Amino acid sequence: MSTAPTSTRATIIPAMHYRDAPAAIEFLCAAFGFERHLVVPGENGTIAHAQLRFGNGMIMLGSARDDEFGVLLTSPDQTGGKVTQTVYVVVADADAHFARARAAGAAIVTPVADQSYGGRLYTCRDPEGHIWSFGTYDPWQPPAH
Numbered sequence: 409m410s411t412a413p414t415s416t417r418a419t420i421i422p423a424m425h426y427r428d429a430p431a432a433i434e435f436l437c438a439a440f441g442f443e444r445h446l447v448v449p450g451e452n453g454t455i456a457h458a459q460l461r462f463g464n465g466m467i468m469l470g471s472a473r474d475d476e477f478g479v480l481l482t483s484p485d486q487t488g489g490k491v492t493q494t495v496y497v498v499v500a501d502a503d504a505h506f507a508r509a510r511a512a513g514a515a516i517v518t519p520v521a522d523q524s525y526g527g528r529l530y531t532c533r534d535p536e537g538h539i540w541s542f543g544t545y546d547p548w549q550p551p552a553h
Contacts, residue, residue: 417464422495425481426536429455429471435535436460439512440497440542441505442467462497484537494531494539498546502528505542514540526551 412419426432430453436442442460450456454471472478484491499505506520509532517539520530527545534540 418466421466421468422493423468424538425470425472425478425483426455427472427483428536429458429469432469432534432536433458433460435512436467439509439514439534440540441508465497467495484533484539489533489537491537491539494541496541496543499542499544502530502542502544506530509542 433444433447433455437444437460440462442462445459445461445466447458448456450471454473456470458469460467460469472481472483502520506516509530510516514532514534517531517533518529520528523529523543523545525545527543529541529543529545531539531541
């Protein structure tokens with residue numbers, strides 16, 4: 409039996425860290441359409457904790473720090489641009505979202521294109537190198553035949 413709550417909007421919320429979290433928040437809102445839900449400033453212009461919404465989903469982020477938890481994490485620029493995870497976000501219109509992200513300076517990894525499993529998708533990097541994919545494929549919906 410699952411112990412996952414069923415009354416919350418999302419039970420899995422990616423958490424990320426950024427060297428320049430204030431700039432990351434600005435970029436994620438401008439380029440990808442996230443909205444600030446909660447932003448808790450830290451010391452010296454850092455972000456202690458932030459929650460950004462997109463539809464019924466959310467990400468959490470904060471400034472990179474050199475504490476017990478922070479030393480477990482690394483940034484893409486410290487690994488030659490390689491990452492160990494990516495974020496997939498369902499969007500209503502991949503072409504419009506692609507244009508917005510590109511205009512805001514997202515580094516395009518793969519341009520928007522139809523996918524063999526359905527939907528349209530593109531992949532990009534944010535200014536700190538984290539990889540994001542945005543597509544119209546919704547894994548919660550039954551496959552179209």
